[in-house]
Amino acid sequence: MRIGDAIAPAARVALVGLAKNTGKTVALGAILAELEARGETIGVTSIGRDGEATDAIDDAIAKPPIHLPPMALVATTDRLLERSAARTEVALPTDHRTPLGRVVIARLLERGTVEVAGPVAAQDVGDVVETMRRLGAERVLVDGSIDRRAGASPRLADGVVMSTGAVLSADLDQLVRRTRAAAELMTLPAVEDAALRARAAELRTSALLLEDGEAVPLETAIVHDRVEAIVPLLRGRADVQALVVRGALCEPLLEQVARARRGRATLAIADDATRVFLGRGTCARHRARGVVLAVLHAIPLLAVTTNPVAPLRHRFDAAELRERIARELPGVPVLDVLADAPVPA
Amino acid sequence: MSSVAQRASLDAVRPYGDHLDDGLVQLSFTLPVDHGPLAREAALALVRDKMGLIKPEIVHAKPLTPGYTYFVLFAQCQHAVDCDRLAAVRTATRAMSEEEVDAFVAERLGRPIVVIGASTGTDTHSVGIDSILNLKGFDGRHGLEAYHWFRAHNLGSQVPNTALLAKAFDVEADAILVSQTVTQQGLHLHNLTELVELVEAEGKRRDLLLVCGGPRITDELAKELGFDAGFSKGTYPNDVAAFIAQELAARERPPVDAAAPEL
Numbered sequence: 001m002r003i004g005d006a007i008a009p010a011a012r013v014a015l016v017g018l019a020k021n022t023g024k025t026v027a028l029g030a031i032l033a034e035l036e037a038r039g040e041t042i043g044v045t046s047i048g049r050d051g052e053a054t055d056a057i058d059d060a061i062a063k064p065p066i067h068l069p070p071m072a073l074v075a076t077t078d079r080l081l082e083r084s085a086a087r088t089e090v091a092l093p094t095d096h097r098t099p100l101g102r103v104v105i106a107r108l109l110e111r112g113t114v115e116v117a118g119p120v121a122a123q124d125v126g127d128v129v130e131t132m133r134r135l136g137a138e139r140v141l142v143d144g145s146i147d148r149r150a151g152a153s154p155r156l157a158d159g160v161v162m163s164t165g166a167v168l169s170a171d172l173d174q175l176v177r178r179t180r181a182a183a184e185l186m187t188l189p190a191v192e193d194a195a196l197r198a199r200a201a202e203l204r205t206s207a208l209l210l211e212d213g214e215a216v217p218l219e220t221a222i223v224h225d226r227v228e229a230i231v232p233l234l235r236g237r238a239d240v241q242a243l244v245v246r247g248a249l250c251e252p253l254l255e256q257v258a259r260a261r262r263g264r265a266t267l268a269i270a271d272d273a274t275r276v277f278l279g280r281g282t283c284a285r286h287r288a289r290g291v292v293l294a295v296l297h298a299i300p301l302l303a304v305t306t307n308p309v310a311p312l313r314h315r316f317d318a319a320e321l322r323e324r325i326a327r328e329l330p331g332v333p334v335l336d337v338l339a340d341a342p343v344p345a
Numbered sequence: 346m347s348s349v350a351q352r353a354s355l356d357a358v359r360p361y362g363d364h365l366d367d368g369l370v371q372l373s374f375t376l377p378v379d380h381g382p383l384a385r386e387a388a389l390a391l392v393r394d395k396m397g398l399i400k401p402e403i404v405h406a407k408p409l410t411p412g413y414t415y416f417v418l419f420a421q422c423q424h425a426v427d428c429d430r431l432a433a434v435r436t437a438t439r440a441m442s443e444e445e446v447d448a449f450v451a452e453r454l455g456r457p458i459v460v461i462g463a464s465t466g467t468d469t470h471s472v473g474i475d476s477i478l479n480l481k482g483f484d485g486r487h488g489l490e491a492y493h494w495f496r497a498h499n500l501g502s503q504v505p506n507t508a509l510l511a512k513a514f515d516v517e518a519d520a521i522l523v524s525q526t527v528t529q530q531g532l533h534l535h536n537l538t539e540l541v542e543l544v545e546a547e548g549k550r551r552d553l554l555l556v557c558g559g560p561r562i563t564d565e566l567a568k569e570l571g572f573d574a575g576f577s578k579g580t581y582p583n584d585v586a587a588f589i590a591q592e593l594a595a596r597e598r599p600p601v602d603a604a605a606p607e608l
């Protein structure tokens with residue numbers, strides 16, 4: 001399967017990397033090339049910045065430029081556009097401010113390279129995506145940044161392409177384990193019970209949902225800071241149906257839930273997977289302790305791309321890495337978009 | 346005006362020594378070689394053959410301790426930089442003193458600005474954030490705590506992102522300031538992106554200015570991380586205050602098409 005086929009079902013596609021230099025920009029380039037061949041009108045925005053000449057941390061790492069086809073729409077900033085050599089027109093200035101200038105939506109008048117840099121806040125990214133659709137983009141790509149996941153929120157995108165690569169670890173087994181854990185987190189299942197789902201979606205604040213239909217509201221401070229305070233609320237209650245967190249659902253809270261429930265199964269519900277924060281733990285580890293994670297809105301994982309090279313460090317065999325990951329993620333297309341191209345020395 | 350006032354064009358800026366575009370640079374380094382002709386030749390060869398500089402000249406050489414020699418050299422740089430192509434220069438913020446910031450906030454916002462800061466994650470380095478927030482400030486300039494129109498909360502170092510966020514909601518902060526010094530293995534990157542992701546998850550990103558700082562932070566990195574600005578070495582508290590004040594004022598304005606003049 002090619003990456004263009006993998007993303008076909010989603011009009012709005014988010015690209016997420018598991019770390020810096022996992023090959024997200026290369027994946028973006030491959031998608032752009034395939035969509036161009038299909039004659040699609042494309043829109044591209046980035047939560048970070050893309051197409052810069054060198055890495056913002058290590059300027060010995062050269063980054064691939066982003067080639068955009070004619071008529072493509074791109075979110076960039078006034079200052080970045082000024083220094084771009086491509087022939088463009090400003091389709092729409094916006095009000096979104098970034099450290100690199102004000103965001104503008106530009107249209108390519110001929111093939112060229114432009115640094116992509118859209119708005120910083122996810123809500124503003126949503127505005128830009130909608131605007132690009134209005135301006136005629138048939139497909140909009142929302143590129144992530146470093147290890148950020150916010151762009152994958154179902155509010156912004158209909159599916160996600162995840163990039164993993166050798167930078168995650170010099171140990172192949174660990175790289176595979178971490179990729180599987182990240183994929184599992186990204187694809188947390190939607191709450192099955194429709195009635196429960198509806199009740200959870202109606203809540204304005206975080207709460208414990210009880211069997212009898214009641215909701216015990218939880219203060220924000222308990223959810224984030226004084227997490228131990230949830231223990232007395234849970235202890236000795238047989239009737240807890242689910243813990244629902246509106247906002248960020250973080251590992252310390254899950255630890256306390258497991259402690260209070262002493263192994264009894266507990267459902268913890270977040271809005272979507274981008275709102276679940278697991279430090280060192282994995283979904284599997286929490287499940288083993290009785291805490292089962294679910295979401296109101298699931299995120300389709302369209303494809304995973306693998307990059308065998310850690311810049312300036314180590315590399316793995318491209319085919320082996322791809323196969324190992326594919327074995328862990330049945331049903332998900334796992335692609336090495338450069339595999340057919342010669343590997344640079 | 347002075348005779349130096351002849352201005353170089355900003356599209357090809359070279360180091361200045363004696364006259365415009367001479368490209369003169371000064372270097373100092375120590376070689377682990379005994380003071381003598383061999384050490385001198387090694388210093389010249391290093392600069393001439395390996396550093397991309399031409400016409401090296403030793404102006405000072407001194408034995409430090411047996412086996413080590415300290416050098417100062419002049420040499421000529423052949424490269425130029427095009428300032429017009431540098432994206433990261435924060436041109437939008439007007440420089441302001443403490444008094445100017447206070448006057449600006451009083452007039453434009455008419456309410457105190459609440460900021461909260463910390464050095465996050467496992468990072469113990471607190472001097473950076475202290476120098477921006479604490480009364481004493483940095484290099485003779487007050488920190489934001491001293492400003493009449495700022496309410497500054499400094500949580501110190503090794504603060505978990507979740508604790509910083511909870512407190513930020515508690516004090517209804519306008520801006521969160523994060524300091525990161527340790528950059529080994531990209532540790533700072535994850536610390537910083539995690540805060541942004543938490544704020545996003547809470548649906549509060551539009552309501553908060555996120556500012557990061559530290560010796561290796563730039564505006565370009567800040568953009569990638571999802572912050573509104575990044576401040577590095579040489580930052581004074583009033584630079585940060587000016588940015589926050591002007592940015593908040595700009596955000597309170599109606600959308601672009603109102604054609605309000607830029608700051």
Ligand code: B12
Pocket residue numbers: 462467468469470471472473474476477483522523524525526527528529556557558559560561576577578579580581585
């Ligand atoms: C003092 C110091 C310490 C003290 C810190 C005490 C304290 N309470 O802060 C102690 C001894 C605890 C310490 C510990 C360590 N340190 Co130390 N430390 C330093 C030192 C000598 C000075 C740092 C400093 O205070 N600078 C002065 C301040 C004012 O500068 P600044 O932080 O850059 O801040 C300015 C700007 O960057 C900016 N800014 C900074 N933060 C923010 C935030 C915002 C919001 C804004 C707007 C602006 C802003 O504004 C400030 C004013 O202009 C530096 C070396 C050096 N000379 O720089 C090493 C140094 C920073 N440490 C280093 C290391 C490695 C460590 C340790 C890991 C050592 C170890 N192996 O145990 C530990 C870290 C432990 C941990 N978990 O964090 C390395 C970091 C290397 C790297 N890039 O990763 C350095 C560079 C030394 C070196 N050359 O190796 N350290």
